[in-house]
Amino acid sequence: MGPTVNWAKCSVTKTPHANATPTPILAGREPEHDTPDDRPHGDQATARSSGSQRAAMRDRVEASVREALLTGRFIPGNPVTLRGLAADLGVSPMPVREAVRALAAAHALDMRPNGRIRVPRMTAQRFDELLHARILLEPHIATMALDFLDKPAAAELTQIDDAIDESLRTGDVEGYMRLNHAFHFRIYRAAGSEVVLPLVENVWLQFAPFMRTVYGRVGTFVVEDMHKEAIAAIQRNDRAALRHAIECDIRDGMGIIGHSVLGAPDGAA
Amino acid sequence: MGPTVNWAKCSVTKTPHANATPTPILAGREPEHDTPDDRPHGDQATARSSGSQRAAMRDRVEASVREALLTGRFIPGNPVTLRGLAADLGVSPMPVREAVRALAAAHALDMRPNGRIRVPRMTAQRFDELLHARILLEPHIATMALDFLDKPAAAELTQIDDAIDESLRTGDVEGYMRLNHAFHFRIYRAAGSEVVLPLVENVWLQFAPFMRTVYGRVGTFVVEDMHKEAIAAIQRNDRAALRHAIECDIRDGMGIIGHSVLGAPDGAA
DNA sequence: GCCGGGCAAATGTGATCACAAATGGCGGCA
DNA sequence: TGCCGCCATTTGTGATCACATTTGCCCGGC
Numbered sequence: 001m002g003p004t005v006n007w008a009k010c011s012v013t014k015t016p017h018a019n020a021t022p023t024p025i026l027a028g029r030e031p032e033h034d035t036p037d038d039r040p041h042g043d044q045a046t047a048r049s050s051g052s053q054r055a056a057m058r059d060r061v062e063a064s065v066r067e068a069l070l071t072g073r074f075i076p077g078n079p080v081t082l083r084g085l086a087a088d089l090g091v092s093p094m095p096v097r098e099a100v101r102a103l104a105a106a107h108a109l110d111m112r113p114n115g116r117i118r119v120p121r122m123t124a125q126r127f128d129e130l131l132h133a134r135i136l137l138e139p140h141i142a143t144m145a146l147d148f149l150d151k152p153a154a155a156e157l158t159q160i161d162d163a164i165d166e167s168l169r170t171g172d173v174e175g176y177m178r179l180n181h182a183f184h185f186r187i188y189r190a191a192g193s194e195v196v197l198p199l200v201e202n203v204w205l206q207f208a209p210f211m212r213t214v215y216g217r218v219g220t221f222v223v224e225d226m227h228k229e230a231i232a233a234i235q236r237n238d239r240a241a242l243r244h245a246i247e248c249d250i251r252d253g254m255g256i257i258g259h260s261v262l263g264a265p266d267g268a269a
Numbered sequence: 270m271g272p273t274v275n276w277a278k279c280s281v282t283k284t285p286h287a288n289a290t291p292t293p294i295l296a297g298r299e300p301e302h303d304t305p306d307d308r309p310h311g312d313q314a315t316a317r318s319s320g321s322q323r324a325a326m327r328d329r330v331e332a333s334v335r336e337a338l339l340t341g342r343f344i345p346g347n348p349v350t351l352r353g354l355a356a357d358l359g360v361s362p363m364p365v366r367e368a369v370r371a372l373a374a375a376h377a378l379d380m381r382p383n384g385r386i387r388v389p390r391m392t393a394q395r396f397d398e399l400l401h402a403r404i405l406l407e408p409h410i411a412t413m414a415l416d417f418l419d420k421p422a423a424a425e426l427t428q429i430d431d432a433i434d435e436s437l438r439t440g441d442v443e444g445y446m447r448l449n450h451a452f453h454f455r456i457y458r459a460a461g462s463e464v465v466l467p468l469v470e471n472v473w474l475q476f477a478p479f480m481r482t483v484y485g486r487v488g489t490f491v492v493e494d495m496h497k498e499a500i501a502a503i504q505r506n507d508r509a510a511l512r513h514a515i516e517c518d519i520r521d522g523m524g525i526i527g528h529s530v531l532g533a534p535d536g537a538a
Numbered sequence: 539g540c541c542g543g544g545c546a547a548a549t550g551t552g553a554t555c556a557c558a559a560a561t562g563g564c565g566g567c568a
Numbered sequence: 569t570g571c572c573g574c575c576a577t578t579t580g581t582g583a584t585c586a587c588a589t590t591t592g593c594c595c596g597g598c
Contacts, residue, residue, distance in 0.1 A: 054589070057552075084579095093553090101367045105372075107467060114561090125463070130464055136406065193398055196398060323560090323581080350550085361582060362549095384551085385549070386550085
């Protein structure tokens with residue numbers, strides 16, 4: 001697929017290079033469109049390409065940034081600029097401003113007192129809290145979802161988990177992050193929750209960039225998840241087992257790795 | 270104090286009337302400023318009155334809307350318009366747009382598919398979920414906070430609770446809502462949490478408008494809180510008692526009233 | 539009297555401009 | 569050679585404009 005944006009260092013300079021990052025941010029878009037002058041004043045018709053409904057562009061921008069955060073394409077501590085993001089996405093800074101504002105409200109981005117925006121850094125205390133919040137929320141919503149998870153759902157989860165194993169074998173960190181998110185939220189979404197699910201999403205948006213840096217440092221081969229136990233619990237319709245599997249998955253996946261890194265003298269990363 | 274804005278029905282029409290709502294939204298502001306033409310093009314210096322730092326106006330707007338939501342000055346189902354809010358607050362629609370966007374990201378406001386914005390309606394399912402989320406999060410953060418709550422804090426809480434009793438006696442619903450929020454968050458804020466506290470804030474932003482309508486319908490004299498038990502638990506440094514008091518306060522305060530109203534045939538309000 | 543079409547007003551959205559603050563680099567001075 | 573102050577650039581923010589869509593209302597026809 002075509003060249004695209006390196007989100008890890010993106011938006012700090014308007015680098016015109018097309019580097020090795022393989023994943024397009026905005027589906028079906030031509031990223032290296034170096035003629036922004038073809039949008040003279042009010043020509044948002046070019047941007048509203050797929051003829052969808054209202055507010056498509058802003059939501060596309062927000063979805064792109066959310067996915068970039070969840071897959072770890074934003075590095076904690078890196079600056080994020082409205083104009084840079086807008087240039088990368090081929091839109092004016094306006095929809096980016098709103099999307100960033102929405103993410104910042106969820107503490108997924110950090111609007112610093114000097115006005116600049118950056119990907120939040122992780123601290124030991126914040127990591128502890130995120131861990132506790134996950135343990136509080138996710139076993140709860142998983143048990144809520146159990147009633148709606150049937151055999152086809154379990155098959156879907158098995159399929160995702162196989163892909164996770166594959167991405168772990170090949171060392172595809174970004175793919176692992178996306179698939180791990182897909183696995184958990186395939187379960188959680190089944191709960192049909194309008195309240196708890198967004199809370200869980202917020203927590204994920206906050207810890208995902210940090211987890212990516214952890215995986216980049218220690219590698220993905222250390223990942224030991226409880227996905228197969230969770231699938232088995234779903235197949236047996238075993239509430240306690242599912243709750244236990246989710247909680248252990250969170251503890252094993254985040255707890256040891258996170259603390260080992262945050263305990264290092266280089267501290268917040 | 271001066272005339273101000275009726276947030277309950279605000280922004281649906283640019284009503285120039287100064288009605289009976291007693292609370293100013295933006296402290297130290299002249300609400301009925303009918304000459305917006307004194308801000309010709311880029312004169313944001315007049316708005317940046319108190320000479321504070323960057324992004325003051327947008328944060329003031331968001332804080333105003335948040336407080337209005339928490340005290341129930343927004344009625345569920347009512348429309349909210351950018352231009353209306355902007356006119357009420359004396360600013361251009363731009364900072365309102367961002368503030369509303371941030372609140373909408375937290376599901377505190379509802380951006381409907383047709384583009385319009387309104388205060389979210391309550392449903393039985395959503396109420397159940399909000400109740401569960403509160404019971405999940407608030408006892409947790411309260412016990413986290415217990416270590417930081419000393420005798421002066423307990424005295425502060427007693428003072429707030431006395432004011433709550435007073436507002437219940439006089440039937441001041443808005444004052445009760447504000448004081449009840451102050452009571453709970455005086456406890457929760459002590460936990461020093463950067464993650465769970467915003468989650469709790471989000472949940473409160475979602476259920477507060479509905480609770481206001483409940484109180485407006487059934488009156489505040491039915492309120493039976495567990496504040497005194499919570500204060501006693503803090504004074505005895507009794508974790509289990511504090512956790513139990515908070516959970517019962519949530520259940521008693523929301524559960525019965527909410528379900529009785531939502532169970533009524535008029536349904537979602 | 540009721541319903542439907544059509545027009546005016548309202549509303550959110552994206553783009554662009556102007557501006558203040560902050561950043562970063564460059565040169566001069568000790 | 570090292571440090572400090574100044575200036576160009578960057579960056580977020582608010583305002584305003586243009587526009588698509590939707591809403592609401594009025595009027596004419598049945």
